Amino acid sequence: xxxxxxxxxxxxxAPPIYILHGIFGMLDNWHLVATNLSSQYxxxxxxxxxxxxxxHHSDSSFNAMAEDLYELMCFLGDEKAIILGHxxxxxxxxxxxxxxxxxxxxxxIVDIAPKLYIPSxxxxxxxxxxxxxxxxxxxxxxxxxxxxxxxxxxxxQFLLKNIEAIPQGGYQLKINIQAIENYYHEIIDEISLxxxxxxxxxxxxxxxxxxxxxxxxxxxxxxxxLVEYITISKAGHWxxxxxxxxxxxxxxxxxxxxxxxxx
Numbered sequence: 423x424x425x426x427x428x429x430x431x432x433x434x435x436a437p438p439i440y441i442l443h444g445i446f447g448m449l450d451n452w453h454l455v456a457t458n459l460s461s462q463y464x465x466x467x468x469x470x471x472x473x474x475x476x477x478h479h480s481d482s483s484f485n486a487m488a489e490d491l492y493e494l495m496c497f498l499g500d501e502k503a504i505i506l507g508h509x510x511x512x513x514x515x516x517x518x519x520x521x522x523x524x525x526x527x528x529x530x531i532v533d534i535a536p537k538l539y540i541p542s543x544x545x546x547x548x549x550x551x552x553x554x555x556x557x558x559x560x561x562x563x564x565x566x567x568x569x570x571x572x573x574x575x576x577x578x579q580f581l582l583k584n585i586e587a588i589p590q591g592g593y594q595l596k597i598n599i600q601a602i603e604n605y606y607h608e609i610i611d612e613i614s615l616x617x618x619x620x621x622x623x624x625x626x627x628x629x630x631x632x633x634x635x636x637x638x639x640x641x642x643x644x645x646x647x648l649v650e651y652i653t654i655s656k657a658g659h660w661x662x663x664x665x666x667x668x669x670x671x672x673x674x675x676x677x678x679x680x681x682x683x684x685x
């Protein structure tokens with residue numbers, strides 16, 4: 423069994439929360455949130471397969487990523503946990519909730535719906551496949567090479583976390599770009615929800631995002647009857663990065679109510 427790379431914050435006996443990142447992300451993206459929550463919770467951040475420091479595998483499906491989460495929970499001895507997922511990680515969390523509802527104490531989905539999205543990452547795939555990172559000497563050169571594919575600095579900084587220096591000079595990709603691209607159609611596709619999951623559920627939306635719309639809610643409500651929706655002001659799709667203070671405040675309030683309810 424290959425476990426995904428993970429990091430644990432807080433006390434091992436505290437209520438556990440597992441955090442799942444989005445496409446091209448990694449556990450480091452959630453360090454601020456995990457650190458903040460670690461005073462009251464055991465927070466487990468993890469790199470999805472083919473991302474960060476986790477193992478590479480040809481299968482990058484949601485079922486496989488949900489199984490990785492299940493195996494990690496079993497390895498760490500957590501019978502149940504609060505599962506939080508953003509974007510791709512949010513879809514993984516929904517698939518997990520359908521497969522293993524008895525492993526959930528609560529569910530938090532950040533700025534994603536279980537629906538089909540139009541492709542919006544093709545420039546990034548092209549960048550990772552076209553740029554010869556072995557010939558790049560420093561981060562400034564890497565940033566310049568990425569600029570034609572991503573004009574926004576914050577997005578380039580996010581993407582640059584996916585390269586690492588190699589001893590002989592230059593850089594290499596940490597991610598398994600081919601496996602992710604092979605399953606990209608599934609990552610943006612609709613998720614089939616078949617079961618009703620009766621745990622406290624929170625969908626957190628970015629005010630400026632538009633990833634989850636009002637007409638998405640009836641389908642969600644039918645399968646997550648204990649759901650509520652909260653919108654974070656001044657935030658786009660990367661809600662936790664755009665407005666971390668409000669995001670953490672909303673998350674803490676929901677978690678405190680959840681712990682009281684489940685106790």
